[in-house]
Amino acid sequence: MTPISRNGEPTYKRIQNAIRRRIEGGQLKPGDVVNSERELAKLHRVSLMTARHALADLAREGMVERRRGAGTFVAPPKIHFNKLMSYTEQMSSRGLQACSRIVSSGVLDDEPDIAARLSLSAASHLIMIERVRKAGDEPFALETCYLSAQEFPGLVAASLERGSLFSTLEHQYGIELAYADEEIDVTAADLKTTELLAVPRGSPLLRIRQLIYTTKGKAIIYVLGLYRAGRHTLLIRRFR
Amino acid sequence: MTPISRNGEPTYKRIQNAIRRRIEGGQLKPGDVVNSERELAKLHRVSLMTARHALADLAREGMVERRRGAGTFVAPPKIHFNKLMSYTEQMSSRGLQACSRIVSSGVLDDEPDIAARLSLSAASHLIMIERVRKAGDEPFALETCYLSAQEFPGLVAASLERGSLFSTLEHQYGIELAYADEEIDVTAADLKTTELLAVPRGSPLLRIRQLIYTTKGKAIIYVLGLYRAGRHTLLIRRFR
DNA sequence: AAGTGGTCTAGACCACGGC
DNA sequence: CCGTGGTCTAGACCACTTC
Numbered sequence: 001m002t003p004i005s006r007n008g009e010p011t012y013k014r015i016q017n018a019i020r021r022r023i024e025g026g027q028l029k030p031g032d033v034v035n036s037e038r039e040l041a042k043l044h045r046v047s048l049m050t051a052r053h054a055l056a057d058l059a060r061e062g063m064v065e066r067r068r069g070a071g072t073f074v075a076p077p078k079i080h081f082n083k084l085m086s087y088t089e090q091m092s093s094r095g096l097q098a099c100s101r102i103v104s105s106g107v108l109d110d111e112p113d114i115a116a117r118l119s120l121s122a123a124s125h126l127i128m129i130e131r132v133r134k135a136g137d138e139p140f141a142l143e144t145c146y147l148s149a150q151e152f153p154g155l156v157a158a159s160l161e162r163g164s165l166f167s168t169l170e171h172q173y174g175i176e177l178a179y180a181d182e183e184i185d186v187t188a189a190d191l192k193t194t195e196l197l198a199v200p201r202g203s204p205l206l207r208i209r210q211l212i213y214t215t216k217g218k219a220i221i222y223v224l225g226l227y228r229a230g231r232h233t234l235l236i237r238r239f240r
Numbered sequence: 241m242t243p244i245s246r247n248g249e250p251t252y253k254r255i256q257n258a259i260r261r262r263i264e265g266g267q268l269k270p271g272d273v274v275n276s277e278r279e280l281a282k283l284h285r286v287s288l289m290t291a292r293h294a295l296a297d298l299a300r301e302g303m304v305e306r307r308r309g310a311g312t313f314v315a316p317p318k319i320h321f322n323k324l325m326s327y328t329e330q331m332s333s334r335g336l337q338a339c340s341r342i343v344s345s346g347v348l349d350d351e352p353d354i355a356a357r358l359s360l361s362a363a364s365h366l367i368m369i370e371r372v373r374k375a376g377d378e379p380f381a382l383e384t385c386y387l388s389a390q391e392f393p394g395l396v397a398a399s400l401e402r403g404s405l406f407s408t409l410e411h412q413y414g415i416e417l418a419y420a421d422e423e424i425d426v427t428a429a430d431l432k433t434t435e436l437l438a439v440p441r442g443s444p445l446l447r448i449r450q451l452i453y454t455t456k457g458k459a460i461i462y463v464l465g466l467y468r469a470g471r472h473t474l475l476i477r478r479f480r
Numbered sequence: 481a482a483g484t485g486g487t488c489t490a491g492a493c494c495a496c497g498g499c
Numbered sequence: 500c501c502g503t504g505g506t507c508t509a510g511a512c513c514a515c516t517t518c
Contacts, residue, residue, distance in 0.1 A: 010487060036503060047489045049289070052504080060300065068504045069497035081421075082322055084478035177480045181321075184474035186426045186446040186467075204444030206426040227426075234424035236476055238324040240417045250506060276484060287508045292485080308485045309516030 015044055015054035023063065023074055034064055034072040081237035084180045084212070086166035087133055087143070096135075098164075103130040103142075103196060105156055107149050114146050117211055118219050125149035127156055129165070132196055139197050140231035145223040165221075178215040184208050184234065187226075197228055204229045255284055255294035263303065263314055274304055274312040321477035324420045324452070326406035327373055327383070336375075338404075343370040343382075343436060345396055347389050354386050357451055358459050365389035367396055369405070372436055379437050380471035385463040405461075418455040424448050424474065427466075437468055444469045 019035075022028045035043065040051035055072055058064040065075045088098040105128060112122035120126075126146045133141040145165065147155065158168055169175040189203045199205075206227040211219050259275075262268045275283065280291035295312055298304045305315045328338040345368060352362035360366075366386045373381040385405065387395065398408055409415040429443045439445075446467040451459050 012487080038502080048491080050488060053487085055504090066504060067497080068495070069502080071497090071503060082476070082478050084480045179477055179479045182474075182476040182478065184424060184446070184476060185472065186444045186469045188444050188469070202442070204426045204428050206424070206446075229426045229428070232425065234422075236322070236422040236424060237419055238322050238422065239419045240324045252506080278484080288510080290507060293506085295485090306485065307516080308514070309483080311484060311516090 011044070011046055012050050012054040012057065015040055015046070015051065016058055018044075019054070019058060020063065028074050030074050030076040032074045034074060036071060081235065084177065086164055088164040089166070099134045099136075100131045100143075101134070103132055105129045107156070108146075111146070114222050117222050118146070118148060120148055127152060129156070135231065138231070139228075141225055141227045142193055142196050143223060143225045145221055147221050151220070169220075175220065176215040178213050178217070180210050180212040182208055182210045189226075193226055197226070199228055206232060206234070208234075251284070251286055252290050252294040252297065255280055255286070255291065256298055258284075259294070259298060260303065268314050270314050270316040272314045274314060276311060321475065324417065326404055328404040329406070339374045339376075340371045340383075341374070343372055345369040347396070348386075351386070354462050357462050358386070358388060360388055367392060369396070375471065378471070379468075381465055381467045382433055382436050383463060383465045385461055387461050391460070409460075415460065416455040418453050418457070420450050420452040422448055422450045429466075433466055437466070439468055446472060446474070448474075 019028075028034065034055070037048055037051045037055060040046070040054065041048050044051065055064065055066065059066045059072070062075055062078050064072055066072045085093070087100065091098040108126045108128050109123050111126055111128075114126060115122055115124045118124075118126075125148075127149045128144065128146050130142070130144045132139045133143060149155075152169075152173060155168070155173075158172060166177065170177065185207050187205050187207050189197065189199050189201060189205050191201065193199075193205065194201045194203070197205075206225075206229070208223075208225040208227070210221075210223040210225065212221040212223065213219050259268075268274065274295070277288055277291045277295060280286070280294065281288050284291065295304065295306065299306045299312070302315055302318055304312050306312045325333070327340065331338040348366045348368050349363050351366055351368075354366060355362055355364045358364075358366075365388075367389045368384065368386050370382070370384045372379045373383060389395075392409075392413060395408070395413075398412065406417065410417065425447050427445050427447050429437065429439055429441060429445050431441065433439075433445065434441045434443070437445075446465075446469070448463075448465040448467070450461075450463040450465065452461040452463070453459050
């Protein structure tokens with residue numbers, strides 16, 4: 001048997017996908033027994049080590065739990081903590097519709113601090129998009145994002161039409177987002193924010209400054225978010 | 241050769257530890273080449289798969305990076321994002337001394353909401369410790385933590401003497417902390433907080449409600465933290 | 481061309497869990 | 500007791516990187 005089945009997909013991944021499909025398709029529910037290493041080896045006509053590789057890797061992902069002497073079981077669905085999601089994705093994961101309004105947008109060339117965060121020279125041209133996020137009728141957040149104008153020609157127009165910046169970047173520009181570092185603190189609303197978010201002057205606001213990186217480790221988006229009290233709580237999981 | 245060398249430690253872990261020691265001891269620096277699978281197999285008189293297991297596992301931990309066709313290299317030291325650390329640990333990791341003052345402490349038996357978060361019955365006795373954290377002379381945070389009084393007899397006295405609650409729990413009570421879920425939002429300072437933190441009434445405060453779990457998945461500590469604006473920023477990494 | 485990691489085989493013994 | 504996962508062997512071929 002050839003180790004790799006003509007399409008380039010390793011055998012152990014084919015086995016994983018077969019199991020994944022049965023879990024995601026609902027045929028296997030959390031707590032159910034998954035085929036043992038020996039069963040998988042026979043089913044897929046594969047050596048024990050390969051079947052084992054498939055299961056061990058699934059366990060590492062958290063899709064499955066292995067208990068020595070007992071078997072391999074479908075793991076309970078994990079809540080995705082510390083996941084980088086766009087506003088649109090966050091909303092749709094809760095079954096809600098993303099709703100936002102672009103307040104302003106354009107290209108700036110005198111934002112040295114922001115350019116520096118994106119590892120660009122001080123006077124670089126930066127695309128700026130400022131949006132108010134709404135829940136129902138009430139605005140609850142003001143988000144301003146910045147990107148290199150040179151790297152994303154034509155982005156402003158595109159982003160004005162479609163809501164999701166993430167999907168535009170990923171599908172239109174072929175960008176692979178990897179992670180984001182966030183600085184979270186608190187400030188009082190200034191005059192401009194007061195008007196846009198319809199809150200009293202001096203109201204406490206959650207401030208999140210986010211720097212989003214690609215899989216190559218390059219910072220490509222800077223986002224400044226200001227969130228009204230009460231309307232927004234951040235969930236984080238920390239590990240020991 | 242016996243697969244396990246009399247003390248019960250698997251061979252692949254012995255190999256890992258040998259490599260780890262050389263990295264942590266400074267003999268191998270980030271970017272340096274680590275012994276290849278074949279070299280390790282000969283050195284430790286072990287099969288290729290076992291040497292491979294050791295390296296693959298170290299790579300999964302992030303201690304080394306593997307590049308096909310090139311070799312295995314010591315990974316750059318990782319910044320510990322999203323790590324659960326006590327205040328004492330956070331301070332000492334920055335080379336500072338933890339400095340806090342106990343405002344009040346005692347046992348409560350009428351905090352049903354907090355008891356519920358800890359999966360205890362409504363009228364359970366709860367140890368409460370309220371502390372002001374300081375940076376230099378200025379107070380910057382008010383932290384109140386709650387634990388089951390039944391599970392931690394004698395804790396109040398112990399915690400009054402030593403600063404670190406985490407180390408008391410881990411060493412005195414044999415607790416293994418695993419992770420914490422945090423809810424982060426923002427409020428305005430009430431009268432009591434105003435006095436303790438020496439800020440004007442209505443000042444914006446960062447509020448962090450933390451539920452800390454053991455390795456067995458049991459919630460054992462609830463912490464409510466209130467942080468002054470400007471004095472404290474949270475760092476988070478989110479992954480796609 | 482030589483060396484590396486990635487995949488795979490066809491077996492083996494052990495420790496552990498549930499019956 | 501039997502079946503499970505955990506460890507291990509002594510090889511093999513491939514794709515890839517470096518020289």
